[in-house]
Amino acid sequence: MASRQGAALDRKKLLGDPIMVTTIVVLIAFLTLFILYPLAILLVDSVYGQETGLTLSVFQRIFAMKNFRTAITNTLKVGLTVGILSTVVGLLFAYVEVYVKVRTKFMGGLFQVVSMLPVVSPPFVLSLSMIMLFGKAGIITRYLLHIYDNSVYGFGGITVVQTLTFFPVCYMMLKGLLKNIDPSLEEAARDMGASRFKVFTSVTLPLILPGLGNAFLVTFIESIADFANPMIIGGSYDTLATTIYLQITGAYDKQGAAAMAVVLLSITLVMYLVQKYVLEKKTAATLTGKASRARMLIEDRSVTTPLTVLCSLIALFVIMMYICVPFGALFKTWGYDFHLTTKWFVRVFEKYKGLKAFKDSFVLSLIAAPITALLSMIISYLVVKRDFKAKGFIEFVSMLAMAVPGTVLGIGYIRGFVKGVFGTGFLAGLYGSAAILIIVFVIRSLPTGTRSGISALRQIDKSIEESAYDMGANSFKVFMTVTLPLIKDSFLSGLVTAFVRSITAISAIILLVTPEFLLITVQINEFAEKGSYGVACAFATILIAITYGSVLLMNLFIKFFGTSRKFKEDN
Amino acid sequence: MAKEKKGVRLEHISKIYKDPKTGKDFYAVKDADLEITPGSFVTLLGPSGCGKTTTLRMIAGFESPDEGEIYLGGEPINALTPNKRDTAMVFQSYALLPHYNIFDNVAYGLKLRKLDKATIKEKVTNILKLVGLEGMEARMTNQLSGGQQQRVALARALVLEPGVLLFDEPLSNLDAKLRVSMRTEIRRIQQEAGITAIYVTHDQSEAMALSDQIIIMEKGVVAQIGTPQEIYYHPASEFVADFIGEANFLRGTLTGKTGDSGVVNVEGSPVNVVGVQEIEAGKNCTLVLRPESALLADKGQLPCKVIVSCFMGSYQNYHVMVGSTLVKITDFNPKNKKIYQVGDTAWVDFEKENVHVL
Numbered sequence: 063m064a065s066r067q068g069a070a071l072d073r074k075k076l077l078g079d080p081i082m083v084t085t086i087v088v089l090i091a092f093l094t095l096f097i098l099y100p101l102a103i104l105l106v107d108s109v110y111g112q113e114t115g116l117t118l119s120v121f122q123r124i125f126a127m128k129n130f131r132t133a134i135t136n137t138l139k140v141g142l143t144v145g146i147l148s149t150v151v152g153l154l155f156a157y158v159e160v161y162v163k164v165r166t167k168f169m170g171g172l173f174q175v176v177s178m179l180p181v182v183s184p185p186f187v188l189s190l191s192m193i194m195l196f197g198k199a200g201i202i203t204r205y206l207l208h209i210y211d212n213s214v215y216g217f218g219g220i221t222v223v224q225t226l227t228f229f230p231v232c233y234m235m236l237k238g239l240l241k242n243i244d245p246s247l248e249e250a251a252r253d254m255g256a257s258r259f260k261v262f263t264s265v266t267l268p269l270i271l272p273g274l275g276n277a278f279l280v281t282f283i284e285s286i287a288d289f290a291n292p293m294i295i296g297g298s299y300d301t302l303a304t305t306i307y308l309q310i311t312g313a314y315d316k317q318g319a320a321a322m323a324v325v326l327l328s329i330t331l332v333m334y335l336v337q338k339y340v341l342e343k344k345t346a347a348t349l350t351g352k353a354s355r356a357r358m359l360i361e362d363r364s365v366t367t368p369l370t371v372l373c374s375l376i377a378l379f380v381i382m383m384y385i386c387v388p389f390g391a392l393f394k395t396w397g398y399d400f401h402l403t404t405k406w407f408v409r410v411f412e413k414y415k416g417l418k419a420f421k422d423s424f425v426l427s428l429i430a431a432p433i434t435a436l437l438s439m440i441i442s443y444l445v446v447k448r449d450f451k452a453k454g455f456i457e458f459v460s461m462l463a464m465a466v467p468g469t470v471l472g473i474g475y476i477r478g479f480v481k482g483v484f485g486t487g488f489l490a491g492l493y494g495s496a497a498i499l500i501i502v503f504v505i506r507s508l509p510t511g512t513r514s515g516i517s518a519l520r521q522i523d524k525s526i527e528e529s530a531y532d533m534g535a536n537s538f539k540v541f542m543t544v545t546l547p548l549i550k551d552s553f554l555s556g557l558v559t560a561f562v563r564s565i566t567a568i569s570a571i572i573l574l575v576t577p578e579f580l581l582i583t584v585q586i587n588e589f590a591e592k593g594s595y596g597v598a599c600a601f602a603t604i605l606i607a608i609t610y611g612s613v614l615l616m617n618l619f620i621k622f623f624g625t626s627r628k629f630k631e632d633n
Numbered sequence: 634m635a636k637e638k639k640g641v642r643l644e645h646i647s648k649i650y651k652d653p654k655t656g657k658d659f660y661a662v663k664d665a666d667l668e669i670t671p672g673s674f675v676t677l678l679g680p681s682g683c684g685k686t687t688t689l690r691m692i693a694g695f696e697s698p699d700e701g702e703i704y705l706g707g708e709p710i711n712a713l714t715p716n717k718r719d720t721a722m723v724f725q726s727y728a729l730l731p732h733y734n735i736f737d738n739v740a741y742g743l744k745l746r747k748l749d750k751a752t753i754k755e756k757v758t759n760i761l762k763l764v765g766l767e768g769m770e771a772r773m774t775n776q777l778s779g780g781q782q783q784r785v786a787l788a789r790a791l792v793l794e795p796g797v798l799l800f801d802e803p804l805s806n807l808d809a810k811l812r813v814s815m816r817t818e819i820r821r822i823q824q825e826a827g828i829t830a831i832y833v834t835h836d837q838s839e840a841m842a843l844s845d846q847i848i849i850m851e852k853g854v855v856a857q858i859g860t861p862q863e864i865y866y867h868p869a870s871e872f873v874a875d876f877i878g879e880a881n882f883l884r885g886t887l888t889g890k891t892g893d894s895g896v897v898n899v900e901g902s903p904v905n906v907v908g909v910q911e912i913e914a915g916k917n918c919t920l921v922l923r924p925e926s927a928l929l930a931d932k933g934q935l936p937c938k939v940i941v942s943c944f945m946g947s948y949q950n951y952h953v954m955v956g957s958t959l960v961k962i963t964d965f966n967p968k969n970k971k972i973y974q975v976g977d978t979a980w981v982d983f984e985k986e987n988v989h990v991l
Contacts, residue, residue, distance in 0.1 A: 066649065067711075071697035075714045529728035529786075532693060533742030533793060534716045543741075547732045 076450055081538040085440060090452055093459040096505055099483070100474025101327065101466065107477050108321035120321040130322060133305040137286045137326075140220050140301060145282035147225040149274055151376060152232025158369050159233075160240040163359035169370060172377040176230050179380065182609040184566040184583060186290035187602055188223045190590055191386040193295060194396055194599075201386075215297025223291050226380050228284050232277040239273040240266075245357040258365065272344035279337040283330050287467030289569035290583075294590045302326040303469045303569065310473060310573065320477055323470040334465030387606065390599030406596035410604075414589075414597065419580040420604065426496060426579070427564035430503035434560035437504065438511030439553055443545050445512075446519040447527055448537075457512075464509035468569025475502065475574055494576040502571060503564035510563065511556040518552035519545070551620050558616040562609045638671035638829050639706035639719065639796030641692060646701035648687050648853075661687045663853045664700075669797075669831060669846075671706075674823055676832045676840040679850035680876070685833045686801060688850070692831065693799055694718045706796050721790035722799040725806065727782045729774040735761070735785055736770035742793045760792040763822060780811045787819065791826060798823070800832040804839060816842050837877050841865075849873050867989055874921045874989070881927075881960045883920040883935075890914045897990070900956030902935050905985045912990065919991045924963040926987035929953065929973050933982025935960075939973045955981060 077083060108120050124130050158164065159173055195202045196214045203212040243266065251261045289303040296304060306326065310319040360366060394401045410416035438460075444450075445457045463471075475498065482490035492498045522545075530544045531537075546553065568583040575581055582605050589598040648662040662684040669675045677685035690696045692703060694715035702709050710718055721742070729738050736757055743753045761767050764784040774782060783803060790798055803819070804812045820843050823830045834840055840847050841861045849856045849864065849872075857869040868874035871882060885899035887909060895909040897918060904920065912918050929939070929951055937960065941952035949967035953960050960981055964970060973979050 066699045068648065068697040068699035071711055074712045075694075075697065078712070078714055078717075523726050523728060525724040525726050525728035526730060528695060528715070529722065529724055529789075530730065530741065531715045532695075532720070532722045533789070534745040535741075536714075536716055539745065544730060 072449070079537050081536065082448075086444070086450065086452060086456075089437075089441065089444075089456055093456065095483070096501055097459050097463055097466070100471060100478040103478040103484075104320045104323050104327070104470070104474045107317060108324045111317065120317050121325075124318050124321050124325075129300060130305060133300045133302050134325070136217070136299055137302040138329075140217065140224065140292075141282045141286040143221050144224040144228060144285040145278045147221070148229040148232045148281040148285075149236075149278045151225065151229040152234075152277060153236050153274065154369070155229070155233040155373055155376075156236035156240050158373050159237055161357065161360055162366050162369055163361045164366075164370060169374065172374060172381075175381060176377050177234055178613065179230055179384070182562060182606065182613050183227070183384070184290075184586070184602060184605050184609070185227070185288065185568060186294050186583075186586065186590065187387055187606065188226055188380075188383055189219070189291045189295040190390070190586075190595065190598060190602060191383040192219055192223050194386055194390050194595060195383065199396060199398070213297075215295055216299040219295040219297075220292050220299065220301070223295055224285050224288060226383065227288075227291070228281045231284070232281055235277045235280070236270065236273060239270050243269055249358075258360070258362075272341050276337055276341040279333050279341065283333050283337075283465060286326070287330060287469070287569070289467070289469050289572070290587065293587060302329075303467060306469050306473060307573065310476070316473075316477065319473050323473045326467055327465075327470045330465045330467055330470075334462075338461070384606070387599050388603040390595055391603045393596075396595050396599075406600040407604075410597060410600045414585065415580055416601070416604075419582050419585050419601070420608075422579045423565050423582045423605075424608070426499050426581075427503060427561050430500045430507070430564045431557050431561035433500070434504045434507045434511055434564075435553055435557040438508055438515045438556055438560075439546065439549065440541070441508075441512050442515030442519050443541055446516055447524060447545070460512050461509050463505050468506065468567070468571075469573065471502065471505065472570035472573030475570070493574075494578070496579065498574055499571060499579065499581075502574060503560075503567060506567055506570060507560040507563045511560055514552055514556060514559075515549065518549045522548055554616055554620055558612050561612055566605065566609060637706065637796060638827060640671040640704075640829065641667075641669040641797055641831065642704040642707075643667040643688070643692075644702045644704065646688070646691060646698045646703060648684070648691060648696060649699045660684075660853045662691070662698075665850075665855050667848060667855065667858070669829065671829050672827055673845040674820070674830045674832065674843055675846045675848060676834060676844040677848050677850060678834060678837060678840040678876075679856075680835060682852075683850040684853040685835075685850050689722075689799055689801055689831060689833045692797070693720050693722050719796035720799055721793045721795035722801060723783075723786045723790050723803045725802040727786040727803075727806075729782055729785055729789075731774050733774075734770065735766065735772050735774070735777075738774065738785055739789045739792055742789065746793075756792055757788075760788045763791070763825070764788045764818075779807050780815060783807065783815060784818075787822065791822070791828070795828070797829040797831060800830065800834075802834055803832075804834075805836070812836075812839070813842075819843065841877075847877075849876065851876075868921060868991075871919060871921075871991060874991070879924050879961060881922040881924065881958075883922060883955070883958055883960070885918060885920060887912050887914050887916055887918050894985075899935060900958060904934050904988070906988050906990050907985055909990050921989040921991060922960070922983060923987070924961045925965065927960070927962050927981050927983040928964055929962055929979045930982040931971075931980065933980030935981040937979055937981050939975055939977045939979060942973055942975050942977075944972075953979070953981065 109118060110116055111120070155173070155176065164170060192214055194200060196212060197203065198210065198212065200212065200214070203209045248261050248265050251265045256264060286302060289307065292299070292301040292304045293307070300308070302322065303326065306319050306322045309315050309322060390396055391406045392402050393399065394403045394405070441456060441460050445453060475493070479489060479493045479498065482488045526548070527540050527544050530540045535543065566583060568587060571581060572584055572587065575584055582601055586598050586601045586605070589601065643665050646662060646665045647660055649658050650661045651658055665688060677688055679685050687696060691698050694710070694713060698711065702711055704710065705719060730741065733741065739757045739760060740753050743756060748756075757770070758767070761770065764787055766781060766784050766788065769777075769781070774785065777785065786803065800819075804815055807815060816839055832843060844861060846858060847861055847864050848858050851872050857864055857873045859867070864873060864877055868877065868880075874880040874882075883899045885897040885904070887895050888898050888903065889896045890909055890912075893910050894905065894907045895914070896903045897906050897920060899920065906920065909918070935955045937953040937955045939951060939953050941950070943950040944967070947965060949964045949972060951962040951964065951973065953962065962981065
């Protein structure tokens with residue numbers, strides 16, 4: 063084909079838009095510096111030493127360590143089990159919600175609580191309550207069942223806790239898929255003589271199979287990246303995330319920890335790539351149809367009763383575990399003395415600088431949240447609405463953060479920034495500052511925000527922005543006067559999600575926080591490890607109150623000030 | 634109303650896309666060379682995928698041409714972004730800003746041009762009057778009917794007094810009746826505003842009703858440019874003839890010719906024709922015969938057999954076989970005429986001036 067001036071003209075048009083160009087350049091620099099660079103430095107670190115030169119000896123060394131090999135097996139075992147269990151439980155919940163006629167309002171409420179839990183809950187709350195309910199001094203084991211030597215630590219504990227933590231994610235994913243199945247497909251199968259069970263196994267299940275795989279992998283990644291739960295309830299059962307943490311904080315072996323981090327990262331990265339590029343596409347390919355009309359819900363009591371009872375039991379169990387936390391903070395001595403007391407709360411504030419911890423966590427998260435929300439909206443806008451060369455890079459890297467376990471990122475930041483970028487002293491002041499904590503918060507929440515921003519923007523007709531552009535608005539004006547107002551709700555919920563995720567974050571933060579800052583999550587972890595469950599629970603209770611409160615506040619705000627509802631109905 | 638009517642010139646414009654399935658490059662628009670005179674109403678007409686919308690979007694600036702240069706009012710505009718071009722577009726989906734009311738939608742572009750409040754108010758009020766929406770300033774866009782939304786979209790573009798107004802299938806989301814009344818409206822407003830308009834559609838009757846000039850496109854290439862009459866009566870190709878209105882194609886051989894007239898042998902019968910200046914004697918050619926230009930009679934040019942005879946109210950619809958060729962005939966106002974039945978033999982009758990030779 064003849065000379066192509068189109069691409070050159072597009073570039074010229076882009077360059078004629080200085081705000082766009084600046085935004086793109088700053089974004090690329092930010093993503094490279096705070097996602098790619100720390101990961102790259104880990105890789106370099108693990109194969110290159112100043113004296114040894116290029117070598118694989120570090121890997122040889124860590125693979126020779128028995129506890130590291132065990133950690134790999136443990137991690138994969140837990141990941142696999144939790145992945146399968148969460149997917150199954152998630153599917154159960156999704157199926158009941160979409161297919162089964164639920165008779166009571168109460169059930170509907172349960173479902174809503176379950177879907178909100180992963181948003182508001184700090185990561186290790188379930189571990190805490192697991193120990194308090196089923197541990198040696200557990201109310202259920204010790205007082206109801208009179209078992210005095212029950213051990214919740216180890217594989218079983220981690221698996222139960224992680225499954226209960228992650229299945230709501232699967233539930234939300236699968237619910238969306240099931241809703242997209244055209245009911246007439248299943249009606250056709252019924253019509254041709256298939257039983258309900260046969261319809262499920264021969265139509266519904268094959269249709270959502272890629273989606274199930276997707277949910278499994280997402281949970282798998284979350285499980286093996288999880289740091290807090292294995293830390294608290296793992297006991298001597300170490301996973302990769304905790305082993306890496308101990309390697310750097312205990313053995314002070316930075317190179318070894320870097321190499322281990324590379325191993326963990328490789329596992330999550332492979333899973334992530336399979337999930338994103340194979341399964342997600344397949345899911346989209348099999349389920350493109352919109353439901354033609356409402357589904358006839360299953361009313362047959364022999365189906366509905368067992369399913370709803372099962373769901374209710376699981377949901378109630380989860381809720382009981384959450385309720386256990388505030389009580390843990392109110393009883394004098396858990397498991398022995400059930401008199402109500404405020405001493406743990408008093409102690410939190412008087413002895414353990416609770417106020418400072420809450421202030422630090424709160425302020426840092428409050429700064430990180432708007433940055434994250436705005437950044438993810440800008441990225442979504444660029445990805446969905448604009449066309450330029452570096453777009454693929456921006457999308458890939460910002461979503462990549464999803465596949466990077468917090469511990470790995472933490473080690474990467476330590477290796478990458480303690481002596482400045484590439485050891486040159488450039489940005490050396492960053493390490494140990496509040497800024498690096500905020501940046502970690504931003505990076506950790508960016509994928510979630512970007513993902514919801516992208517899906518919100520895809521709903522909006524491209525020509526609405528084009529029309530504004532056509533009437534004379536530049537990119538910045540279009541973004542501010544059209545895009546942002548139209549995705550106000552998504553922006554708001556992104557804001558709150560980022561805040562909640564930040565204030566409950568621990569895995570990367572625990573490696574980077576300096577004594578100057580007290581963070582609630584780090585405090586909870588510390589006291590839980592020490593066995594001071596009263597204090598840990600008091601901290602956790604206030605944290606849950608904060609997160610739950612901000613979500614409630616957001617919902618109220620959207621209800622009364624969200625504009626989108628007014629015009630959504632029509633479009 | 635327009636500050637200045639502007640002409641548009643496309644100089645050998647091409648746009649190349651990659652086929653997402655095969656990964657191969659193809660021309661979405663190939664070597665389009667067009668001149669649109671100031672103040673005229675020009676339609677880009679063609680089936681979907683013919684490149685008409687791509688052409689329009691290149692003029693608006695949303696796409697960049699891979700070859701050639703676009704001029705607006707004599708100025709090359711290839712490197713200008715859409716917001717810097719003196720064009721305003723009416724979108725197929727209207728693309729009204731859903732978070733603004735009617736007034737703010739129409740005022741959006743004026744505010745960007747930093748006009749003072751009083752001027753903006755005056756202009757918006759005037760333009761809403763022109764499109765028949767006075768008093769609706771405070772309504773939100775979702776409180777309007779499709780036709781009203783269409784008017785807002787038009788007002789919003791017109792109020793900017795652009796050098797050229799672009800329409801991207803603006804009526805395709807309206808129901809049939811409204812479509813007809815809106816197109817009359819659009820033509821009236823364009824005439825009143827005296828503005829250059831380029832209009833994309835796949836609806837040939839819309840193109841006929843609106844245009845000074847029609848540009849027919851086929852697979853990225855301009856197939857014919859002309860007034861509605863030229864295109865209807867003198868189509869340049871079978872594609873054009875078939876796309877605009879209905880057409881019968883009768884294959885034959887030019888057996889004799891004197892100057893502009895000649896005789897074409899169709900299915901064994903000689904047919905007198907005119908307009909064969911450029912066809913050599915002895916060569917194959919195709920006669921284009923519009924269904925309404927022919928009648929069934931007991932005596933005529935071509936013998937035929939009736940295979941469909943159907944009363945349609947305002948006309949009788951015939952399908953007849955001339956040898957092995959199917960010919961459709963519409964006989965208007967059939968009340969007092971002889972109606973041929975299926976199986977009858979008859980003759981297809983037409984004036985030689987009503988046949989166009991390709």
